[in-house]
Amino acid sequence: MSNPTEHLPPRLPRLSPLSFALAIAAGALVLVSIGQVAPSPGQLIDGGPSLVRLVGRMSPPNTDPAFLARIFWRIVETFQIALAGAAIGILLSLPIGWLAARGVGPLGNAGAFFAKGAVSFLRTVPDLVWALLFVATVGLGAVAGTMTVVVDTIGFCGRFFAEAIEDSEREPQEAIAAIGGNRLSILFGAVLPDVMPSLINTSLFALEKAVRSSVVLGLVGGGGIGQELKVAFDLFQYRNASTIILAIFLIVLGMEWATDRLRRRAQ
């Protein structure tokens, strides 16, 4: 009589020698990295008093009306960079996402591969690097920041739009093709209505991302409130810096609150 426990599956998946060796190597890599670049407990303890001193110099935040007025207009500019950049980026991402969608777009699989590759390139280059490039191209200021947000948004939305379009329901598309609709009819008649909640969600995330991005672009000359923050730290005006950091916190918090509400309504 056979033992029924023979057929019990093992509690843990069996690792091949190669998988085991790779897991050990990955663990070792993490430990070595922590040892070389992570702060040691001694460094953390030594840094504590410096942090306390810095916080002391940052308090209380500067509430001078003239300074607050200047910060307010910088916040407005930051919003404008984020809104204009995200809006243009989202609009451009729609056709790009369509071209990059396998099985739905008009370019075929090879064309979609190249379109996706181009979107990946835009996404993998960090926004601060794009900002440096645009500052060198169009000069310091909000225009360079806006162009950076456009490129960053295309890199983000282009990919997610393409994936949403690829996952859209095929049956309504076939129905419109059977009626005599062309590729544009299928896109506007069946694909976009189906993927609209996903597009809205992605666009709202892109807007949030654009606000966060536009806040720091000023550090490399891309306009907005980040420029004020850089000046404050460069000139050791820590009370100004704390006011700006609080303003940034409020901007990002407000934007997340607004996009969360919009996202819920879009469902």
Added chain:
Amino acid sequence: MLDLAPDRPVLAGAAPSPDPVVATRGLKKSYDRRIEVLKGVDLTIRLGERVALIGANGCGKSTLLRCLIGLHEVTAGEVFALGERFTGLPCGAQKLRLRRRTGFVFQKHCLVRRRSVLSNVIHGLLSEPGSWRAFSHAIAPEPWRCLALEALERVNLADKAAMRADALSGGQQQRVAIARALVRRPALLIADEPAASLDPVSGQDVMALFARLCAEHGITLLFTSHDMDHARSFADRIVALRSGRVMWDKPAATTTDADLDEVFRVESD
């Protein structure tokens, strides 16, 4: 609830004419050059006829319907449809002419779920000139909106025009799909198992609706079905497919239970 009795008298209005609306000669279709689904189908459907295509799963019914309007490319043979002759895949202009005069109803209604019922029906006009205005009822010309509402009235759903398509029951959604197919008054209506995803009562209603509307408007009807009662009640002629070929082709009134049993028994052997 539809008040139509699903029986012969419904079909009596349209006398079949000898003119062929659809014909195939030696039609073959293979997928990936290996799986031959249609192995030489010869079929002629005349104006005003109502033809049921029956056969076991995988015998090629849906593939044949899709080949007729160029949704699938033909591997070999010829297709004549609504005065056009084509081999392979019809060219863009042929496809457009063909599909403008054909209505196609799928097994799974294939509505755009998030759009209104009226917009879905207006989608039936997407191949018309200026068709970008058929994307939504909000931008469609007034005559198109009226046409779509008329089509909905014909399927008793005019009161649901503003609702989202996915708020309707399965039977109602299939009726919207019928309205979408009929909005252009097609010469030929093709339906791929239109009642398969519905409960028996809704399925009977939908088939009765097909029969009534085709009889009223003189539309030629070609449908596939696994329900032999539907095939006998709503078709003039039944064509049985087996392994990609026509097994038999008989007037619906003369088919026997033995004929029907044979189709499925032989297929499963």
